[in-house]
Amino acid sequence: xxxxxxxxxxxxxxxxxxxxxxxxxxEIARPLEIExxxxxxxxxxxxxxxxxxxxxxxxxxxxxxxxxxxxxxxxRDRSILSSYSAMIQGRESFFTIQALEDLQILEIRYRNWKxxxxxxxxxxxxxxxxxxxxxxxxxxxxxxxxxxxxEERYREFLAAFPGLDRRVxxxxxxxxxxxxPVALSRIRKRxxxxxxx
Numbered sequence: 001x002x003x004x005x006x007x008x009x010x011x012x013x014x015x016x017x018x019x020x021x022x023x024x025x026x027e028i029a030r031p032l033e034i035e036x037x038x039x040x041x042x043x044x045x046x047x048x049x050x051x052x053x054x055x056x057x058x059x060x061x062x063x064x065x066x067x068x069x070x071x072x073x074x075x076r077d078r079s080i081l082s083s084y085s086a087m088i089q090g091r092e093s094f095f096t097i098q099a100l101e102d103l104q105i106l107e108i109r110y111r112n113w114k115x116x117x118x119x120x121x122x123x124x125x126x127x128x129x130x131x132x133x134x135x136x137x138x139x140x141x142x143x144x145x146x147x148x149x150x151e152e153r154y155r156e157f158l159a160a161f162p163g164l165d166r167r168v169x170x171x172x173x174x175x176x177x178x179x180x181p182v183a184l185s186r187i188r189k190r191x192x193x194x195x196x197x
């Protein structure tokens with residue numbers, strides 16, 4: 001399956017795409033390879049594109065003026081990548097979207113995406129489904145930070161992202177959990193997990 005077919009199948013699982021709309025999507029989505037460590041969108045940049053992650057792994061992170069990183073989330077195959085609120089408002093992004101592995105995406109410029117979404121109901125339905133999914137993730141994350149212990153948050157992370165703890169550096173996971181790398185190391189030790197060398 002090629003990248004465009006993967007994208008169309010992913011969206012069609014949310015809302016069936018008419019053939020003409022799928023064809024229009026293919027016309028505006030261009031393949032792009034990004035190397036590990038490179039950014040798709042950077043903090044302070046006014047984004048003008050979104051992406052569909054065909055394969056690989058990204059993270060979203062905030063960076064304080066002092067250089068401290070706070071990981072907002074991890075995104076794997078078949079994810080939509082965007083600083084969407086910044087893009088639609090024409091303002092600077094508050095976070096960076098960084099490749100954690102060499103990967104392939106389909107890139108769509110906002111100037112091409114906007115008229116597509118405005119001219120067929122299927123796109124509005126897809127956008128609503130994506131917004132609802134994002135809201136549910138945000139609500140669950142807020143609840144975890146308010147009510148769960150650090151170890152409970154780590155166990156939830158392991159359940160939500162199987163195998164990701166072996167693909168991502170521990171300090172990134174710690175920042176996602178809102179704890180220090182030392183605290184994460186202690187949690188892993190209590191759980192009988194071996195810390196990566």
